[in-house]
Amino acid sequence: MNTFRTTALMAVMIVLFALIGQALGGTGGMLLAFLIAVGMNGVSYWYSSSIVLRMYGAEEVSRAEAPELHDLVDRLRRRADLPMPKVCIIPQDQPNAFATGRNPDNAVVAVTEGIVRALDRDELAGVIAHELAHIKNRDMLTSTVAATLAAAITLLARFGIFFDRDQGFVTSLLMMILAPMAAMLIQMAISRSREYAADRDGAEIAQNPLGLASALRSMERAAQHQSMPANQATSHMFIVNPFSGGLSGLKRLFSTHPPTEERIARLEEMAGRAQ
Secondary structure, eight states: OHHHHHHHHHHHHHHHHHHHIIIIIHHHHHHHHHHHHHHHHHHHHHHHHHHHHHHTTOEEOOTTTSHHHHHHHHHHHHHTTOOOOEEEEEOOSSOOEEEEOSSGGGOEEEEEHHHHHHSOHHHHHHHHHHHHHHHHTTHHHHHHHHHHHHHHHHHHHHHGGGSOOOSOHHHHHHHHHHHHHHHHHHHHHHHHHHHHHHHHHHHHHHTOHHHHHHHHHHHHHHHHHSOOOOOGGGGGGBSSOTTOOOOOTHHHHTOSSOOHHHHHHHHHHHHHHHO
16 A cells, blocks of 8 residues: 555656646756756765765674674564665664665664663564665665655756746746645655555564554654754654654644654554454
């Protein structure tokens, strides 16, 4: 269901790009905006691991340095039929984690020091499995494609006034204001659908939906009371938004993560069906 939703949202984004492109920039403007967006996001996609790991001071740990963590990742990645990712630890107290890497052969699973201390083995297994699901589903690529299309739409909207298109001032102005907002809403919806999919697939890999549900509950509580010097541009990568403070109303539409209570409810429902 979440895969279908992601595909449908991506299709809507492509149609939006085509419509806005033809209206504001024409074929030449569309091509220029798309090439610039590909260049910007392509660099981010290729070098994302080194950039984000350096940003958070993450250090790769060997099996000798963190045997239990390595064994857990190894056991779960075998179950997911994935190559062994690099394992990194982030020197932060807030319990959190993320996966990065342009493909499964270059993947990294990074966890904070706080998550290793705060969660029990079943909870930590649920978190690791969630991150492995992102790797298996190639969500880094999906998010990059969505970001590229959103950036291209935004570029067209910002520079549409410089293209000689006979659309009328008011029509062009509305497109330049509304198009980037629509693109962002779709991009955020894609991000939320991938989180739901990683929850589901991660619960299947760990074979314990309640372990992940319990972990999400603990991490959400910690995020609301324990600050983390995170960057807003990378907050979507974490399993729980480091700036989490509860979502309501319009905030939900512009959030990269679904409401944690809804994620927990879905996992509990999944566990109930398995009984």
